Amino acid sequence: MIVKDINIIGGGPAGLYAAFYAGMRDLNVRIIETQKTLGGKVHFYPEKLIWDVGGIPGIRGAKFIDQMIEQGLTFNPEVITNQKISKFKQTDGGLFVATSESGEQYLSKRIIVATGGGIFNPKKLPLQYNVKFEETNLHHHIYHLKDFKNKNVVIVGGGNSAIDWANDLIGVAKEVHLIHRNDTFKAHEYNARKLKESSVKIHTHTLVKELVPNSAGTSVQSIRVRNSQSDQDYFLELDELLVNIGFDNELNFHHDPSLKFKLKDDYYIEGSSIAQTSVKGVYAIGDILEFEGKVRLIAGAYNDAANAVNQIKLSLDPDAEEKARVSSHNNRFDKKNQEKKD
Ligand SMILES: Cc1cc2nc3c(=O)[nH]c(=O)nc-3n(C[C@H](O)[C@H](O)[C@H](O)COP(=O)(O)OP(=O)(O)OC[C@H]3O[C@@H](n4cnc5c(N)ncnc54)[C@H](O)[C@@H]3O)c2cc1C
CATH class of the missing domain: 3.50.50.60 (FAD/NAD(P)-binding domain)
Known part of the structure; x- marks a missing residue:
């Protein structure tokens, strides 16, 4: 079983941006998504115009999904779809094993929970x-x-x-x-x-x-x-x-009392403003995360994702820089910058 630095559970805006940002920090990730496609809740409003994501004036949900996916896959994360994570636990060696409903297991050093509003199946x-x-x-x-x-x-x-x-x-x-x-x-x-x-x-x-x-x-x-x-x-x-x-909302793994997440309103994972949760090594980002001042919008999800990845980088490599270099000064983009010149 391949051990990734991070298993990201949920492939919505938060999970996709975390995968991108992790690539900027040389972390290798696996995105695990229960639906057959990435994009999260934006699939509920593919024809609506989204106006409040910084720097993108008025974009239809469907186009936004395409762009999020393109960016999220920039550093080639492993992508697993159609797999619902139903539990995870830490091994004696400190690794996390996330297990899907169908019994697949995914090993990682850290976990990012990006499960958003949950799993909605249309009635x-x-x-x-x-x-x-x-x-x-x-x-x-x-x-x-x-x-x-x-x-x-x-x-x-x-x-x-x-x-x-x-x-x-x-x-x-x-x-x-x-x-x-x-x-x-x-x-x-x-x-x-x-x-x-x-x-x-x-x-x-x-x-x-x-x-x-x-x-x-x-x-x-x-x-x-x-x-x-x-x-x-x-x-x-x-x-x-x-x-x-309407929709049926399935209960998610974070309700399992043995995981000892602190929950708000019996649903949201209470954490810090830098995405740490009450479970060491597990970070929460996007709509699922709750802290004072939380912005439950796509813009807020991106902020959480960058924070979680930076915390993870430092926990795995205490000598690393605190944050990723801004993309305009980041040599991981040299080849792409060259392509864009044409
Ligand atoms: C109708 C509507 C309009 C909106 N309009 C805007 C807007 O204009 N601007 C704006 O900024 N925000 C808007 N939002 C809010 C925005 O969509 C959310 O803030 C955003 O989608 C949160 O992203 P997320 O990745 O945290 O969660 P989600 O988008 O909910 O993604 C979570 C993903 O995790 C997956 N998942 C859940 N549990 C599991 C599991 N156990 N295993 C594997 N996968 C799992 C889900 O299938 C889903 O794909 C709108 C929301 C709605 C409903």
Whole structure:
């Protein structure tokens, strides 16, 4: 088993930036991510514009993910996806072994916990249906609005996310229907009002009863819905079905009492402003970390990541410089600087 300097658990903004910064300090790392792709929570808002990351005015989430990944992989960290870390422990020799749910083990000298808001899995419709639909026209996220251009779209849900997407699809999709089980929308007032004044066809007190497949059985052709007040069923033809009925949040390894993390609000890992936790050798960064003055934004995650890596560097090599050299004066970029000149 290859021993890395750092196992970074979580491949969101914090984990990716930590991998980059660790490369600037000649530390070798492994990023372990439970989802199939890196990028973290930004996958929840791929079409939204992000304005508050320093030096990047107005960038769509999807493009930002690409850029974060490109930067995060600059120094070729090992990347493991589809592996959820479910526990870790320290060996007698002082190394850490992180173990995934499927039993894979990853050895490192230090650990950075970058697990953010946790593991969110979209809730599925409580119906029997062919899972193949999820590869064709049954979605739980929208990655590119343009994929919905001139389509008949049905959205199921009444929360912020469903309403945001309904509003965003106005003028893009041919027709948008919103199916909601009651008539209270849990959304920001402005967005709920915008929706009600828009062309979106709202079906309140309505439940989805059946997904009707196309003749090949590969996608959803229509849905049967029931108005719970009139008890009447009817069908809606569709091209795309978007289900936004919330997320299931899985408990994460840091809740294991044997690890002895100090937790705030039963979730966040309490640490110092330089990312140290109550467990020696384990650092926390990004949204999962709590300290006075914590900024729970991408910018704050970057600050935590640099602090954690600098602490780790010093703990492994007490003679090292306190911080990485700024990139403009760092010879690790010589080759890349040369390439950029062209
Ligand atoms: C709708 C929305 C809009 C936002 N807009 C902005 C904005 O405009 N500007 C801004 O600065 N911030 C914004 N944020 C906040 C920003 O997304 C977060 O601050 C940021 O994503 C935190 O990064 P992170 O890496 O700490 O956590 P996350 O992005 O949550 O990433 C954590 C990663 O760890 C993985 N993981 C968790 N547990 C495990 C495990 N046990 N094993 C392996 N992997 C694991 C998760 O799958 C995930 O990929 C927004 C958030 C939301 C929800």
